Every structure is written in structure tokens, then in C-alpha cells.
Amino acid sequence: MSQNVSMRCSGYYNKNSDTQKAGIDACLPWLLNSIDSPSFICQFNSNHISIMDIGTSEGSNSIYAFKKIVHSIRNNTDKTVSLYFSDLPTNDYNQLILTLFPQGETTFSQDNIHTFVSAGNAFQALMPPESVHIATTYNVLGFLEKTPEAKIPNHILPMPPSTLSQNKKANLTEEQRLPFKLEAAKNLADFLHHRSIELSKNGKLLIQTFGRNENISCSDGIYDVLADAILDCIEVGFLPYEFYQSLVFPVYFRSIEELLEPIKYDSVLGKKFEIEHFECKEVEVPFNRELDRTGDYVLWANRYTSMLRAFSETFLYSAIQGYLSENDKSHVIDHIYSNVTKRLISSPTQYPFRYITIAALLTRK
Numbered sequence: 001m002s003q004n005v006s007m008r009c010s011g012y013y014n015k016n017s018d019t020q021k022a023g024i025d026a027c028l029p030w031l032l033n034s035i036d037s038p039s040f041i042c043q044f045n046s047n048h049i050s051i052m053d054i055g056t057s058e059g060s061n062s063i064y065a066f067k068k069i070v071h072s073i074r075n076n077t078d079k080t081v082s083l084y085f086s087d088l089p090t091n092d093y094n095q096l097i098l099t100l101f102p103q104g105e106t107t108f109s110q111d112n113i114h115t116f117v118s119a120g121n122a123f124q125a126l127m128p129p130e131s132v133h134i135a136t137t138y139n140v141l142g143f144l145e146k147t148p149e150a151k152i153p154n155h156i157l158p159m160p161p162s163t164l165s166q167n168k169k170a171n172l173t174e175e176q177r178l179p180f181k182l183e184a185a186k187n188l189a190d191f192l193h194h195r196s197i198e199l200s201k202n203g204k205l206l207i208q209t210f211g212r213n214e215n216i217s218c219s220d221g222i223y224d225v226l227a228d229a230i231l232d233c234i235e236v237g238f239l240p241y242e243f244y245q246s247l248v249f250p251v252y253f254r255s256i257e258e259l260l261e262p263i264k265y266d267s268v269l270g271k272k273f274e275i276e277h278f279e280c281k282e283v284e285v286p287f288n289r290e291l292d293r294t295g296d297y298v299l300w301a302n303r304y305t306s307m308l309r310a311f312s313e314t315f316l317y318s319a320i321q322g323y324l325s326e327n328d329k330s331h332v333i334d335h336i337y338s339n340v341t342k343r344l345i346s347s348p349t350q351y352p353f354r355y356i357t358i359a360a361l362l363t364r365k
């Protein structure tokens, strides 16, 4: 069973994920261009087209992308389209259904479109063999299936803190990082292996996630401020220092080389996929753009905190288990994120958030 890295529920992730949507916009056109032709559809000896998104969370960004994909498909065929929404069993599926059926009516109002929701693990089998024509995944593949036993006592992430971090103790060695790097490599290979079974010949796989380039990691700033906000709570006695020493977010920020490595160098996977397009890119962050326009640091700090909270709170909540009573947990979690906002307002230049995304469009050979 994968660990609980689900997003904050009840519509919170949907409301606070326009940054992730910008990452989708940066690579989705490759897929749309690639499938918007009669020849793409004609290749499949099937009376319907089956499209799956893996790690849909509460659904709004997946629906946004699915609508564009369906538009490209509909330019070329009237075949029935099946859309599969998949995420971990811990996902908020009630909210996903509400997003899919606002006011009880499907958001995909055209004829011949069927939607399916299924729970599963991206690093395992999700669909029957050769049943999928297009598979996508956005902002998912950095979440590790398991946290390696290795300890990182001086930081909360298996990635170095940013060079701007004022926390001189926050560090980790390459040796400490290695088990996480290996787990990320194993997860990616497992993901590609299962998709290679599930995709039809000539099917497309679009993979996009947060990552790093030679100079910046998408973790810079954002995990520095979270680490500092947790230390603030330790300083006032809300949490023991052992909590910080044991806390490791199971998130790994790959380089584009690491994303492509299994396809380029794994003799089995290399035979299954062809790389059609790839890129490592810095994507403009909506709340940074708004800050440039308005100069409103309070608004910026609130939006930044909400995005961070949307993807980190559930894991933090489960990690705090055993350190606090049920009643104190919510209070302390609120305190941590309020410290994040305060720090962002008082020292904005110490915690810049830059969204580095890595993506590849693959074709099943």
C-alpha cells in the first residue's frame, strides 16, 4: 500500500492548484498536436478511444486537460470516448465526483463520452493490457511510493535546501539522498513498465511533473519556508525536535535526464517507448505574476501558503501522528501554515518559488 500523499480534500486542492494547471498548459499542446489527425485514430482497431489520467486528485485540472484532448479527438472521429480518472485509494473521490458532475449533470455534455473513476497505485497495474490509447499524468511522479528507511535528521526533504536558506543546519549528504534517488528511479521504471502493458501499440503517454534544472529545484523556497515554519513551532514547544528529525516528505525532484533515463538506457523499456518530445522548463507561477502586477505581498503569501498546504498538509498530518493528541494536531498544523504565511510576508526574497517542470511525450512502439 502506498503512503498517504493525497491532497487536502473538500475542494481545497481544486481551488489552489492553478500553478499545477500552468504546468499542464506547458506540455499538453504536444499531445494535442500529436493526436489531432485522422491517422492517429485510424491506427486503433477499436470502436472506442480510451484515455486515462493518473493522479487526478479532485479533478478540476484533469477535466480541463481531458476537455482539450476530447476536442482534438472529436475533430477526427465520432467514436465513443472513455475517460478514466485514477488516483490513490486515499484520494477524495466524493469531491472528484462532485467536480465531474456539478449540479448532478456531467461536465462532459457531448454524446458518446463516458467517465470512469478508479482507485489504484500509479506504480502498479491500473488497466487491462492494451486497453488504453492515451495516458497522461501531471504533477504526480515526484511523490515516492515508499519512504526509504534512511534518516535525514537536518532537513525535511531528500533534496538540498535552496542556496538562499538561512537555516545553516538544514543539509543532507549525497549518501543520505541516494536511497530516495533509487526509490524514485524504481517508481518511474515501474510506472513505465505498467503503462507499456496497458497502452495499445502507437498509444501516447504524456508525463509531466515538478523537477529541477542545473540551477534551481522546484523545491527551493517552498520547502525551506515549510521547514522553518515547523522549527518555529518547535521553538515555542508545540512540537518536539525529534519530530523534525524524523520528518521526511516522500517527494523527489527529478532532472529531465532522470526522467528520460529508463527510456534511453533500460534495454527493456527502451524497446517499448519512443520519445517524441521532452523539455525541462520554468513555468510562470500565477501568484508570482499577480505579485508583479499588484505588489501585494500579503495576497501573494496567502496564495503561496494555500498552494503549499494543498499538497503537503495530508502527509504532515499523518507524520505528526503519535507526537500530539488528536485535539492538538489541527491546532499545530494551523500554526505551522500561519508561520509559513508570516515568514513569506516578512522575508519574501528568502523564499522565492519557481516552478520547474519536466515533461516528455512518449509513443508506445
Ligand SMILES: C[S@@+](CC[C@H](N)C(=O)[O-])C[C@H]1O[C@@H](n2cnc3c(N)ncnc32)[C@H](O)[C@@H]1O
Pocket: 002, 005, 006, 007, 017, 020, 021, 024, 054, 055, 056, 057, 058, 061, 062, 086, 087, 088, 091, 120, 121, 122, 123, 137, 138, 139, 140, 143, 144, 145, 311
Ligand atoms: C499534486 S496532485 C496533482 C493533481 C493533478 N494531476 C494536477 O496536476 O493538478 C498529486 C496527485 O497524485 C496522487 N498520487 C501520488 N502518488 C500516487 C500514486 N502512487 N498513484 C496514484 N496517484 C498518486 C495524489 O494522491 C494527488 O492526488
